[in-house]
Amino acid sequence: MIYQMTTETDTGVGVDGVAVWHERLGWAYGLTADDPAVRAAALVRFADAERNTRNALDRYYRTCRRRYSPRRKAASRNYKEIRTYSLPGALWDRPTGPDIVAWPGLSYALLYLEWEARYPQEWTRHAKEWGTKQALIRDVAVAHHEETVRTKLAELIEIVVQRPYRCKDREYVRVARAVDSDELRGRLATAARSDNPWARRHAGYVLWLLDHPEAPNTRHIWQTWLAASEE
Numbered sequence: 001m002i003y004q005m006t007t008e009t010d011t012g013v014g015v016d017g018v019a020v021w022h023e024r025l026g027w028a029y030g031l032t033a034d035d036p037a038v039r040a041a042a043l044v045r046f047a048d049a050e051r052n053t054r055n056a057l058d059r060y061y062r063t064c065r066r067r068y069s070p071r072r073k074a075a076s077r078n079y080k081e082i083r084t085y086s087l088p089g090a091l092w093d094r095p096t097g098p099d100i101v102a103w104p105g106l107s108y109a110l111l112y113l114e115w116e117a118r119y120p121q122e123w124t125r126h127a128k129e130w131g132t133k134q135a136l137i138r139d140v141a142v143a144h145h146e147e148t149v150r151t152k153l154a155e156l157i158e159i160v161v162q163r164p165y166r167c168k169d170r171e172y173v174r175v176a177r178a179v180d181s182d183e184l185r186g187r188l189a190t191a192a193r194s195d196n197p198w199a200r201r202h203a204g205y206v207l208w209l210l211d212h213p214e215a216p217n218t219r220h221i222w223q224t225w226l227a228a229s230e231e
Contacts (some may be wrong), residue, residue: 016084018104024085025108031115032085039119046054046126049086056082087112088132100139101146109136110152117159120166134168141174150179158187161202162194173217176206185210204229 030042060075083089091109100106113136116123140153153175160172176184188210191203205225206216215221 002012011083016104021090021104021108025087025090028108028111029085032111032118037123043122046086050052050126051085051088053089063077087127087130088117091132091136094139100142101144101149106140106149109140110149110156112136113140113156114152116166117156120163128176130167134171137168137171141171141178143178145179150181151183153179154181154184154187157184157206158191161188161191161206162196162199164198165202170217173209176210180210201226201229 027042027045029073030038031046033039033042056075056079060072060079063069063072063075066072080093080119083092087108089164091105094100094103094105100109103109112127113133116133140149145153158170160166160169176188185207188203188207191199192207194200205222208225209217
């Protein structure tokens with residue numbers, strides 16, 4: 001599924017407030033819990049939500065196979081409503097109006113990214129959407145987040161630089177540049193001094209990019225920096 005921003009008219013779903021998001025997806029915070037039992041319970045809820053979403057999509061597809069069906073619009077609207085009870089479906093079709101900082105779904109976008117960062121195998125097995133991951137990282141790469149969100153983004157960057165590269169991880173450089181701070185640099189410096197070879201390379205590279213904002217984050221720049229750092 002392509003992540004895109006649409007208008008309320010396009011989706012048939014209005015701009016919901018924080019309370020509505022919590023009612024639909026509050027359970028999803030269990031997906032990143034440290035307690036395996038809490039995480040397992042959240043995965044059961046997730047499986048139920050995904051089953052409902054697939055069923056709604058199947059019903060919509062059945063209406064599309066007919067030459068004309070007055071039920072098609074209703075089935076489409078129902079599918080788009082049902083998928084708001086799961087991830088990443090709830091994050092698709094973000095309305096064009098709200099700034100990402102003011103968007104009520106921001107905390108769940110961060111949750112989806114945190115799930116991928118902390119439990120990548122579970123995320124890949126249950127909710128893999130590389131295009132959504134990339135789009136969300138690019139969306140949150142703005143400088144005017146409140147402090148709690150900036151701290152969460154710094155934590156995500158710290159986690160990501162300590163592991164082998166995964167698809168779209170390079171997009172986190174955008175976020176690092178957007179929320180550059182002493183706190184973030186401290187986290188990266190600690191990682192760059194660790195015994196973890198992935199952390200030393202990735203964190204060191206991000207720190208270098210922060211010091212050289214004019215440098216593009218390309219494969220050539222990465223390879224050049226890596227060769228120089230290992231001399």
